[in-house]
Amino acid sequence: MESFPTRICGGMHHISEAVFVRMCEIVGTSQQVAIRRETEDLMEMVGRRVKSYDSTIMMLSGSHREGFRLEGSDIDFMFWPKNHRVIMDMSQSVYYNTANTALILSDSSESPPGFTLLQLLTPTTNSDVQSACVRMNDRVYISSSIWRQLTCSIVFQNSTAHGPCGSGVRGRLEYDTAWCFECDFWPLFASSWLDRCHLWPDSEVVHDIVRNGCHFVAIGHPLGPHEHEEWRLSFSQAEYKLVSSMNHCQFLIYGLLKLFLKEVMNQQSEETNKLLCSYHMKTTIFWAIQQNTLPHWCPQNLLAGFWVCFKLLLKWVYEGVCPNFFIPQNNMFLTKVHGSAQNRLFLQLHELYKKGLACLLQSSSIRSYIINVLYNPRLSICTDESKMRSEVDCDVELVNESSKVVFPTLELFGLTKAILTIEHLLESPLTQYQVTIIQKLTASFFQNTAFEFHNMYTYTGCNKQMYIADKMSCHMLKLAAKFGCISDMLYIAMYYYKTLRYREALSVIKMTKVKLAPPYLMYRGHVDRERYTEAVGGQSWSTRIRQAVAVEITLDNRISYISELIPEQQSALQNKFPSLCIPVFVMLHFLEFLCYRHIDTTLSQAALDELQVLVHHDQGLYVRDLGRDISWEILGICQQITGNLQAALYSYQQSLITQYSLHMIHAATHRRIQDVISH
Structure with missing residues (x-):
């Protein structure tokens, strides 16, 4: 044949x-794929180091983690409690302090290859683990089927069970979330794999894989004797390292x-x-x-x-x-x-x-x-490959990936740990991409901390503490803007508005407007390549990002930035959505409108008119599909403030019916509609 x-x-x-x-x-290209992988690697490294021992670890897995960005592919997440560990035999228990770590024993004696039972050996304070426990042969096991039911919708509400995962759609993205358990040891029944690794992968990769162990996901073998109790071994981390070694x-x-x-x-x-x-x-x-x-x-x-x-x-x-x-x-x-x-x-x-x-x-x-x-x-x-993609293409890739980076919200006592983590990373060998991601991480960290400081000390009522906190917050926001991109300046304007310094806020907004005006601006992957190259080509990445790059404004929903958006943040949080992602030009006109309300009503109306034109007529250049729900919402808020209730009602209705309702703000929108109708 x-x-x-x-x-x-x-x-x-x-x-x-x-x-x-x-x-x-x-x-x-290999360079673009490297940018994607290194971004996720760094985020995971930082996330693990700053999380407290009783917290949950999140890891991106699957094709997205491997470096693919194929249209229609879903995004896979793995979660596990940091203070629970699976061991392969009792002798391994000596490596753990059982006062703060719940131990689980893998018992594969009656299971098909690749599957096991998980026996809970020590007490746990995790209520979901407790609820998933069943007794068999006078031993306590964690039932995979019960665990799957309990964790299916923890991350995103109304998820449906799909294998060991909770699945659903947010915006245009399909997701799978798997809650699992981590094991620091390589399983004995996968030892034959080690014997096969003569040519590929090399010994360094093999040792790295073995050192990082494996996971157990909540799905049993349908032909096994304990389908509803069994767990499947997951080598997701190992597979990522293998793909990276290709x-x-x-x-x-x-x-x-x-x-x-x-x-x-x-x-x-x-x-x-x-x-x-x-x-x-x-x-x-x-x-x-x-x-x-x-x-x-x-x-x-x-x-x-x-x-x-x-x-x-x-x-x-x-x-x-x-x-x-x-x-x-x-x-x-x-x-x-x-x-x-x-x-x-x-x-x-x-x-x-x-x-x-x-x-x-x-x-x-x-x-x-x-x-x-x-x-x-x-x-x-x-x-x-260097001739297939220009410097601009790599810049677009780096901006797209780094714009997803949001520093995890921490209690103030955890901030020192976060700073030390960043300092430690700066002392280690880093690629140019990772340096950029650290810059973005640090900027995000400073921005969120600045608002946290202000919110915390506002409630104390102590003038001296408030004064010190204000100075520190202003300093952190300005520092973030110095090594961040153009849009990072708007966090300063938000803070000034929050602290009633409207003229200072407007000064920052005017400066930001000037910086956003050049024809070589890179925003959301849109860029005039020739003009961008002429303006900033060949310069350092730090210079390029400060002078020619803008990204959307990300508001962590656990932090109060602008009182007018608190209902939307609360609504999103109730639906387990962590942040609002607001188009930069929408936020600029929004802040301009809010500030001018206290100074000049004519200019306030002019800002609202600009916002209305943008939201009504933009064709995806400045307001992406996934940002239309929050953009219509913000327009409605401004119209309602001015008393134009008919226009506000229309805007809120548009927010509800946008094709991709990413931010899960429906509850807030419905309340605002009721408020408009009642008036």
């Missing part, structure tokens, strides 16, 4: 290069497999489109790399690497066995890919196999690139 059709085989290296370029466009060509083949699954394999029939998932693609590329099936994983061999993986997947479907990469005895096809469904899936994949690499022509994302090379065999293709 011919593996490659003759027409494609002749120029396969050339076509591979074209597909490599296309996949860099879809997935990103070269970029291998990572792009992984991306191509995910794309091929979505656009080709899952489009064959309704009967089979749920049998294979992205995790099977990841497992395939892991095995293919470790088995050294290709001597050189490079752009010219990208299609050869894809074909190796596809043939391996076809073999697994034929045999009905997909071996877990860490525990091969765990057949991940056992409950789904069998019987008539397995036969139908194999026949469909075999039809694709018979077409050879021409089957890739069924992928809408890369079809035109293959055809272009077939009809232009002398076409010159550049696989030099």
Whole structure:
């Protein structure tokens, strides 16, 4: 049987290069992927260090953590209580202080490979853990099914159970949240994986993986003796480290497999489109790399690497066995890919196999690139990543990723720990991207702390303390603006408004307006590349971010910034949404309107008119879809303040019916509508 059709085989290296370029466009260059990964790595490192021992750890996992930003992909989060640890045998208990750590024993004696029971050994103060406990054979075990029910909607309300996760949609993003338990030790029944690591990954990665242990997620084996009590081992951290150790060509083949699954394999029939998932693609590329099936994983061999993986997947479907990469005895096809469904899936994949690499022509994302090379065999293709993406592209990537960074809200006694953490990080070797993220972290930290200080000492009523707190708050906000981006100046204006210094606030707003006016401004990924390069190209990142970059204003909903937005913050918090993300120009006009109300009503109305034009007529340049609910809300608040109740009612109604209601402020909007109607 011919593996490659003759027409494609002749120029396969050339076509591979074209597909490599296309996949860099879809997935990103190695530099862009590095920015994404390093941002998350640093955030996780800081988060773990500043969290108290009785708090919850959050870790981004799945494809988003690995560096993909594919359209339609969901975002996976893992959560676990920091003061609970799973051990593999009783001898490991000596490493813990049971006065502040609840110990859980993994008991896999009666479970299928990759699954286990979790026996609670020591008392716990965690009410969810207590509620999930069941007694079997005079021992106390944590039931995975009860735990799953209890934790499904902890992070986001009204989530639905999906495997071990709570799933749902926020804005346009689908999410999965898994509450699990952490284990510091590598499981004995995954020891065979260590013996296989001769060529890949290298010993340093292997040691790092083993040192970081594993997790247990709340799902039992459907054919196991204790399905409702069992837990599944999760190697999410290990998988991330393996993906990070791939070269970029291998990572792009992984991306191509995910794309091929979505656009080709899952489009064959309704009967089979749920049998294979992205995790099977990841497992395939892991095995293919470790088995050294290709001597050189490079752009010219990208299609050869894809074909190796596809043939391996076809073999697994034929045999009905997909071996877990860490525990091969765990057949991940056992409950789904069998019987008539397995036969139908194999026949469909075999039809694709018979077409050879021409089957890739069924992928809408890369079809035109293959055809272009077939009809232009002398076409010159550049696989030099530095020429595919400019400095501006990396700046956009860095701004997009760093704008997601929000320093966790801390009690004031934890601030010293946070400062020491930042200082310690600055002394360690850092990439240029990580330095940028630390800048953003520190700016966010100073901004939130400044408002926390003010709120705390306002309640004490002590003038001297309030004076000192005010001086410190002003200093922190100005410091944040010095190494932050243009929009960070608006936090100073917010603080001045909050402390009734309207003229000072307006002075900052005017200065911010001037800085936001240049045609080379980078905001939300929109930028005039030529003018941006002319204005700040070649300068240090610190200079570029101060002079040419703005991001949306993020308000932590646990902190009071502007009294007019407290109902919206409370509404979002009730729905477990942590922050309001307000378009920078909306916030600028909002603050301008609020300040001028106390000084000049004519200028106040002018600011409101500008805000109204922006919210009504912007086509996504300054107000993104996900920011329209809060933007209409703010416009309505301003209109209600001026007494234009009819216009306010319309704005609130628009806030409710926007396509993507990201911020979960419905309760506040309904109350405001009732208030308008009653007047």
